[in-house]
Amino acid sequence: MKNAQISKSHFFSLSFVLSRVLTSGVIMSIEKNESELKGLEKSISKITGKKHVSLFNSYTGAVHAALWGQDIGHGSAARIEDASEQERKFIRWLGVERTDQTSVPVSFERIAVGWDDLNDLEARISSLSGSAPVLVLDFTPLGFGPAAAIAANDALIWKKAERLKIFGAFDLQTMWTQEESEPELQPAVQFNYRLSPLVAACVKLTLLRRNRENED
Numbered sequence: 001m002k003n004a005q006i007s008k009s010h011f012f013s014l015s016f017v018l019s020r021v022l023t024s025g026v027i028m029s030i031e032k033n034e035s036e037l038k039g040l041e042k043s044i045s046k047i048t049g050k051k052h053v054s055l056f057n058s059y060t061g062a063v064h065a066a067l068w069g070q071d072i073g074h075g076s077a078a079r080i081e082d083a084s085e086q087e088r089k090f091i092r093w094l095g096v097e098r099t100d101q102t103s104v105p106v107s108f109e110r111i112a113v114g115w116d117d118l119n120d121l122e123a124r125i126s127s128l129s130g131s132a133p134v135l136v137l138d139f140t141p142l143g144f145g146p147a148a149a150i151a152a153n154d155a156l157i158w159k160k161a162e163r164l165k166i167f168g169a170f171d172l173q174t175m176w177t178q179e180e181s182e183p184e185l186q187p188a189v190q191f192n193y194r195l196s197p198l199v200a201a202c203v204k205l206t207l208l209r210r211n212r213e214n215e216d
Contacts, residue, residue, distance in 0.1 A: 020205055036197040040204040041149075047207065048125055048135055050151035052158035055200060056165070059138045060090045061193035062148035066108040066134040068164050069150070069157035072096060078107040108134040108150075114141035118210045133157060144202040147195055159185055165193040 041053040056062040072078050074095030080087060083098060091098055109132045111117075111124060125135070133154055139147040150161055162168035163185040170182060 036201040036204060037195065040195075040200045040207075043204055043207045044137065044149050044151055047122060048137070048151040050135065051153050052155055053149055053151050054158055054161040054165075054168075055195040056148045056150070056193045057195045057199070058146040058193065059136070059140060059148045060086070061165075061191065062136045062138070062150050063087065063090060063108070063110075064094065064191070065161035065164050065193070066136050066150050066157075067091070067094065067096060069152065069154075069160040070107065070133065071160075072107060077101075077104055079104040080107055081109075106132040108132045108136050110136035110138065112138045112141050117141075118206070121210070139203045142203060142206055144206075145196070145199045147199050147203055164191060166190045167194045 037055055040055060044053045045051065054062075054065060056065060067073070067076075067078055075097075077097045077099045078091060079099050079101065080091070083091075088098060106129075109128045109130075111128070113121065117124060128135070133152055134157060135151045137149045137151065139149070150157075152158055159170070159182065163170050163182075168190075170185065
């Protein structure tokens with residue numbers, strides 16, 4: 001993945017997004033109908049052409065979800081093309097064996113999104129093979145903090161990814177209705193992978209303001 005460095009040429013756009021978001025009243029809320037998270041999910045879905053999107057507060061969290069959504073866990077094997085050292089260490093920590101055998105389908109494709117990538121983001125996504133069932137997007141290079149997402153067409157992958165998160169979609173459903181919606185999806189362990197609505201708002205506004213050289 002790309003190194004998350006912000007160049008001086010992007011300082012204005014970065015400050016514009018931050019000022020807009022910080023004066024909008026966005027807070028670190030946990031609500032069933034949190035609008036910033038849902039808005040970012042919709043933007044990513046439109047850009048990727050995938051039906052289901054799940055957000056995470058770290059790239060490794062998104063990788064974990066991409067694997068878990070496909071029932072790739074401890075003792076399983078995963079094929080990750082050109083795996084970075086970070087990815088190798090993390091999947092080893094998960095107890096997943098990395099393999100290069102072509103008989104094993106590619107587990108996921110990924111793309112890092114920085115300021116220089118925004119205007120041709122759809123083209124970059126289209127250039128991927130599209131053979132993997134999950135696309136992982138790393139928004140950390142934008143500089144708002146660790147942020148990532150997975151996008152998939154398989155609803156079951158999305159459900160399992162959300163169930164991996166504390167205060168994911170199913171936890172919120174349970175919290176507000178006091179009824180367990182899909183108990184069969186419960187994992188043995190959940191993780192604090194929930195993305196902050198504040199960071200989500202920054203990423204969402206950045207995606208919406210793409211292709212605008214000057215702000216008005």
